[in-house]
Amino acid sequence: MTDSIIPENVSTAPVSTAEKAKSDVLLSVEDLRVWFELRRFGFGIAGYVHAVDGVNFQLAYGEAIAIVGESGCGKSSLMRTILGLNKITKGRITYGGQSIADMRGEQLRKYRSQVGYVQQDPYGAMAPFMSVERILEEPLVINTTKNREERMKRIERALTEVKVSPVLDFLPKFPHMLSGGQQQRIVIARSMILDPKLMVADEPVSMLDASVRVEILKLLRSLQEKYKVAVIYITHDLSTVRYFSRRIFVMYAGNLVEKARTEDLLRNASHPYTKALLTGTSEPDANNAYSYKDVPPGEPPNLIKPPAGCRFHPRCPFIIKGLCDVEVPPDFEIESEHTAACWLYKK
Numbered sequence: 001m002t003d004s005i006i007p008e009n010v011s012t013a014p015v016s017t018a019e020k021a022k023s024d025v026l027l028s029v030e031d032l033r034v035w036f037e038l039r040r041f042g043f044g045i046a047g048y049v050h051a052v053d054g055v056n057f058q059l060a061y062g063e064a065i066a067i068v069g070e071s072g073c074g075k076s077s078l079m080r081t082i083l084g085l086n087k088i089t090k091g092r093i094t095y096g097g098q099s100i101a102d103m104r105g106e107q108l109r110k111y112r113s114q115v116g117y118v119q120q121d122p123y124g125a126m127a128p129f130m131s132v133e134r135i136l137e138e139p140l141v142i143n144t145t146k147n148r149e150e151r152m153k154r155i156e157r158a159l160t161e162v163k164v165s166p167v168l169d170f171l172p173k174f175p176h177m178l179s180g181g182q183q184q185r186i187v188i189a190r191s192m193i194l195d196p197k198l199m200v201a202d203e204p205v206s207m208l209d210a211s212v213r214v215e216i217l218k219l220l221r222s223l224q225e226k227y228k229v230a231v232i233y234i235t236h237d238l239s240t241v242r243y244f245s246r247r248i249f250v251m252y253a254g255n256l257v258e259k260a261r262t263e264d265l266l267r268n269a270s271h272p273y274t275k276a277l278l279t280g281t282s283e284p285d286a287n288n289a290y291s292y293k294d295v296p297p298g299e300p301p302n303l304i305k306p307p308a309g310c311r312f313h314p315r316c317p318f319i320i321k322g323l324c325d326v327e328v329p330p331d332f333e334i335e336s337e338h339t340a341a342c343w344l345y346k347k
């Protein structure tokens, strides 16, 4: 185990409630806003892209969640901010109780070593001139595993965990010599090699052949369960999350509009946008060829000037005029561990 910046006595057991005791919370995102400046040549700031705009959630030790939403809703901006790559405009992210914006030097290095990252494009994620051995050895060298023998043991263990075999055959290979699925296994091995407490997987299977997607998701799931690593799985594809995460957060135009346990969200989707997403999710059912699905028309809003009130109101078939187009809806409780930011659920 690498040096931890969080107390060692903290439980890594799977969680059962969303309202976690403080000591069970690994990551807390509080009223997070990430706005990107739009610059006009020579005339300063012309406006802001409100990519993440008031996001709140807590992630427990060892918990797997999915953040689902269509392209441009702010998923990657949220993920990059958690990784410390985007500046926080407002709000806070804490890890083990410490604000990541306040971390400096050694503390920041330790935080980064405890957060694994699996990208969408495995080939782009690896230096093409480095062998598998060097790709996996580099984080160990940077994070002061001085002993070469120890490094090799960890590399072999990581490759065995991601089911790449025979291990020794893969060590001298370069990324272009591997299939897409094998490349993603190496990226996963690299993300796990420092024994992270949190892994962020950004569309990890969307660039892979359909035949290997399930295998890679199952692998991530089994590593999550075995090592009790918390996972944030980011995807636009609702059909893949049901096999993966304990909770689903639905993101629309910079906001999390619905949060629920996976089975509750699929059984009792409440926000009109979630319903639309589910309607648009294809199931491998031959009868679908004969059915018509009524998906709400329109496009996601421009995040430079998002609509007032609920951001989904211009597309919503259930709009309450004078309310939805004026006031931002808070999270209303639908059932235990299930909220929807929609005025339809005001008591």
Ligand SMILES: Nc1ncnc2c1ncn2[C@@H]1O[C@H](COP(=O)(O)OP(=O)(O)OP(=O)(O)O)[C@@H](O)[C@H]1O
Pocket: 036, 037, 049, 050, 051, 069, 070, 071, 072, 073, 074, 075, 076, 077, 078, 236, 303
């Ligand atoms: N560095 C940046 N500067 C300016 N605007 C940005 C920047 N990064 C993202 N954006 C904008 O923020 C909004 C959200 O983008 P983001 O990539 O987070 O969405 P996404 O849901 O991950 O979409 P995708 O799946 O297509 O990557 C988009 O309008 C995007 O153009």
